[in-house]
Amino acid sequence: MLIETTMTAAGVGLGPASALTRTRTAWFRLGGILGKLVLTGLLLVYLVGWVQDFQRVRHLEAEPTPPSKVITKYEAWERIYPRPNH
Helix, strand or coil: CCCCCCCCCCCCCCCCCCHHHHHHHHHHHHHHHHHHHHHHHHHHHHHHHHHHHHHHHHCCCCCCCCCCCCCCHHHHHHHHCCCCCC
16 A cells, blocks of 8 residues: 655745744744643642642541441441531
8 A cells, every 4th residue: 555645845044934933833832831831730739639638548547346336338438538518
């Protein structure tokens, strides 16, 4: 199977950049800045969640239970992650 591609000539010069080139460069710069902002925001959200999980685990306390009492996984989940009271 033949794959045909067309090659277009690219003009390279020492003169000032054309308006199209400047527009593309501006878009690439804007995209790079927005990408970095999004990644920084995601990293901050991840770190805040990590700190909250660490604090939640630090405040966990063992509750003595009678040896004959068995709790379900749902009860255990509710003890670890209590629902906020509205």
